[in-house]
Amino acid sequence: MELNIINEDNYGAAYTHKKSGFTTRYYTKKQMAALYPQHSYKVAGAIGAVKAEKNIQKESLSLQDGQGHSLPVTRGFAITPATAVIGYVRLKDNVFAAIVKNVALKRLAVAIAGIALLTFGAWCAVNWYDWFPAKIEIDPNAIVTQTTDTPPHEDITIPGYTVIKADKNGTTHWSLQNPEGNPCYFQVTLKLEESNRKLYQSGLMPAGSAIENPKLETMLDPGTYSVLIQYNTYELEGAHNPMNSAATAGQLIVE
Known part of the structure; x- marks a missing residue:
C-alpha cells in the first residue's frame, strides 16, 4: 500500500x-x-x-x-x-x-566531547592555583622579623602566651607572632573565655612575622580576665584552604 x-x-x-x-x-x-x-x-x-x-x-x-x-x-x-x-x-x-x-555517531561525538571537557576541567582544577595563585590579604601590621630563610617544617608551632597586659585604652603590650618555619599562615583571635566575646582578631600573618602591641576592639574595665587565644591556620600555597585550628588559655590584665 x-x-x-x-x-x-x-x-x-x-x-x-x-x-x-x-x-x-x-x-x-x-x-x-x-x-x-x-x-x-x-x-x-x-x-x-x-x-x-x-x-x-x-x-x-x-x-x-x-x-x-x-x-x-x-x-x-x-x-x-x-x-x-x-x-x-x-x-x-x-x-x-x-x-x-x-x-x-552524533551521540558518540557528544559523549567524547563531554568526557574530554570533564577531563580538561579536572586538569584545570588541579593546576588552577599553580597558574593563578589565590590572592590573600596579609595583615598590614604583620612585620616580618625573622629572615633566616628557614624552610617550612611539618609541625605547626603555637606560641605559649599565658599573660597579656593592656592599657585601659585598649592598647596591649603583646608581641603576637607566627613562628619562623611554620608551614601556614596564622589568624589569631582573642576572646573572653566565659562569654566567647571577641576582643581582637588579626588578619593573616606569614610565618616569621609579628604584630606588635595590637589594640583591642573592645574597651574593658581594669581587672584580670580569663581569655582564649584561638589560632586558625591556612595553607601557604594554592587556594590557601583552612588547616587545623588550636586554642590556648591565658589571662588578660587591663591596668
Whole structure:
C-alpha cells in the first residue's frame, strides 16, 4: 500500500534518505509539541533508520515523496540507543509518519566531547592555583622579623602566651607572632573565655612575622580576665584552604 505525504507550508526541516534519494520536509519535534500540546495525534509508522519491534507483523506499506522515491513504512517500530525520532510528516488529518534517524555517531561525538571537557576541567582544577595563585590579604601590621630563610617544617608551632597586659585604652603590650618555619599562615583571635566575646582578631600573618602591641576592639574595665587565644591556620600555597585550628588559655590584665 502506497502512502503519500501531505505537504505543509510550515514544515520546519528537511530530511533526505541517502541510499534511496527520498526527500521530504517535516515537522520538527518542537513544532509538533506546539501544534499538539496534548499529543492528540496518531503515528501510522516510521521511515528511516527503523528497527521493527519483536512480534510485530510486517505490513507492505511505503511512503512516496514528490519525486517518485519511496521508503518502506514500519508500522511497529522500536527506538534504540543509536536512533531517535527527529520529526513527523503528515499523512492525513492528525495521522503522521515518524522520521527516525541514526544518531549513534552524533551521540558518540557528544559523549567524547563531554568526557574530554570533564577531563580538561579536572586538569584545570588541579593546576588552577599553580597558574593563578589565590590572592590573600596579609595583615598590614604583620612585620616580618625573622629572615633566616628557614624552610617550612611539618609541625605547626603555637606560641605559649599565658599573660597579656593592656592599657585601659585598649592598647596591649603583646608581641603576637607566627613562628619562623611554620608551614601556614596564622589568624589569631582573642576572646573572653566565659562569654566567647571577641576582643581582637588579626588578619593573616606569614610565618616569621609579628604584630606588635595590637589594640583591642573592645574597651574593658581594669581587672584580670580569663581569655582564649584561638589560632586558625591556612595553607601557604594554592587556594590557601583552612588547616587545623588550636586554642590556648591565658589571662588578660587591663591596668
